[in-house]
Amino acid sequence: MREDTSVAPNSLPFPDGLERDGIALRRLRARDAHAFAGAFRADPQLGVQIGADEDPTENGVRRFIARQPGLRARGEFLGMAVTDASKRPFLGHVMLHTLAWRHRRGEVGYWLVPEARGRGIGKAAVSLVVEWAFEELRLERIEITTTPENTAARALAHSLGFEEEGVMIARNLERGRRVDVVLLARVRDRSHNLPA
Numbered sequence: 437m438r439e440d441t442s443v444a445p446n447s448l449p450f451p452d453g454l455e456r457d458g459i460a461l462r463r464l465r466a467r468d469a470h471a472f473a474g475a476f477r478a479d480p481q482l483g484v485q486i487g488a489d490e491d492p493t494e495n496g497v498r499r500f501i502a503r504q505p506g507l508r509a510r511g512e513f514l515g516m517a518v519t520d521a522s523k524r525p526f527l528g529h530v531m532l533h534t535l536a537w538r539h540r541r542g543e544v545g546y547w548l549v550p551e552a553r554g555r556g557i558g559k560a561a562v563s564l565v566v567e568w569a570f571e572e573l574r575l576e577r578i579e580i581t582t583t584p585e586n587t588a589a590r591a592l593a594h595s596l597g598f599e600e601e602g603v604m605i606a607r608n609l610e611r612g613r614r615v616d617v618v619l620l621a622r623v624r625d626r627s628h629n630l631p632a
């Protein structure tokens with residue numbers, strides 16, 4: 437398969453106003469850095485689960501937040517804070533990444549601060565970005581990857597209609613160990629491969 441790195445990327449607009457059932461997505465703000473980095477201290481498994489090389493520091497998070505406009509302009513990455521109707525608290529992070537514009541494909545990632553989990557917030561937040569990416573970005577395939585033991589991440593993906601396509605054996609090198617990765621996907625139009 438050809439890789440599409442030579443194709444000029446589209447830029448990623450910020451989807452203002454995404455909100456459902458009291459859950460909203462907004463831009464990351466510098467003042468989110470404290471809660472963002474704090475989540476990795478509160479849940480030492482979080483960095484492992486999202487496949488980060490190391491847990492972020494507050495200063496590292498501030499630099500990451502400052503890079504967001506450039507990443508969007510280059511069509512590489514869209515990061516959003518999960519919040520409530522007040523738009524104030526930082527409850528988690530949802531992101532669109534690994535975009536392959538030529539194939540109209542991208543990947544969604546997600547994590548919540550520990551105290552926000554288990555109440556439907558993740559499902560609401562991820563459904564907002566998935567629907568927006570299908571409708572407004574006109575992506576045709578959205579992928580989610582996680583590790584086989586991440587029951588919550590898999591359950592959330594299933595609850596939004598993502599199907600498991602298989603396990604990629606020893607796909608990633610994360611924190612010094614090779615890990616298996618489950619691939620899940622949802623397509624906008626399931627009739628793509630039906631005979632005309």
Ligand SMILES: CC(C)(COP(=O)(O)OP(=O)(O)OC[C@H]1O[C@@H](n2cnc3c(N)ncnc32)[C@H](O)[C@@H]1OP(=O)(O)O)[C@@H](O)C(=O)NCCC(=O)NCCS
Pocket residue numbers: 482485486546547548549552553554555556557558559560581582583586587588589591592593595
């Ligand atoms: C994955 C994560 C974002 C889920 O968010 P959440 O708000 O807790 O999930 P929700 O409450 O919206 O639940 C969504 C669905 O998953 C199910 N689910 C959630 N956690 C579950 C668990 N631990 N075990 C089984 N099912 C679970 C819910 O029952 C729900 O299914 P339903 O709609 O069919 O009832 C959250 O657990 C998290 O931040 N985990 C740590 C970070 C992480 O692993 N991110 C993914 C990396 S790939």
